[in-house]
Amino acid sequence: MFIFTNLSITVASIGIVLAATSFISGLQLVRSTSASIEGMIHRANGYLTIILFIVLTLIAISSSMINMAALLLPLTGLAVFLVKLWIIRRHKRLLKYVSWMGGTLITIWLFVFYVNIPV
Numbered sequence: 022m023f024i025f026t027n028l029s030i031t032v033a034s035i036g037i038v039l040a041a042t043s044f045i046s047g048l049q050l051v052r053s054t055s056a057s058i059e060g061m062i063h064r065a066n067g068y069l070t071i072i073l074f075i076v077l078t079l080i081a082i083s084s085s086m087i088n089m090a091a092l093l094l095p096l097t098g099l100a101v102f103l104v105k106l107w108i109i110r111r112h113k114r115l116l117k118y119v120s121w122m123g124g125t126l127i128t129i130w131l132f133v134f135y136v137n138i139p140v
Contacts, residue, residue, distance in 0.1 A: 029080045029091070033134040036073045039066045040130045044123045067102075070126075074099040077133065090136045098129040 043066035046059040077095040084091075105122040 027137065029077060029137040030134070032073055032077055032080070033130065033137050036070065036077075037127070037130045037134055039069055039073070040123075040127045042066055043070065044120075044127055047123055048120065067106075070102060071099070074102065077137075088136065090132075094129060094133045094136055098126060098133065101125055101129060 043063055046063040046066065049059045050063055074095045078092065078099070081088075081092040081095065101122055105119055105126070108119055108122070
């Protein structure tokens with residue numbers, strides 16, 4: 022059986038790639054003096070990440086799984102992402118924690134990938 026036949030595993034795979042590229046582009050944004058192509062990549066990755074978390078949550082709800090991790094992990098990732106946005110938009114003094122939250126998002130995507138692997 023081909024592993025990417027399940028939609029949720031495909032979405033989770035895309036999410037891991039987006040999280041890694043977003044983390045790298047975010048770190049490059051911190052070091053740069055002007056918003057350039059990294060800024061546009063980072064913003065596009067953010068929008069796609071929100072969409073992917075919502076799609077994974079809807080897949081978990083629609084499949085009526087008993088596995089609560091398939092539902093709670095995308096919601097947790099979305100919550101971490103929204104807290105990260107809140108810190109960036111409101112609290113400039115907390116910006117040193119944003120890279121930790123980006124690393125946390127990569128870890129959450131790895132857990133989402135693991136939970137959605139078909140057995």
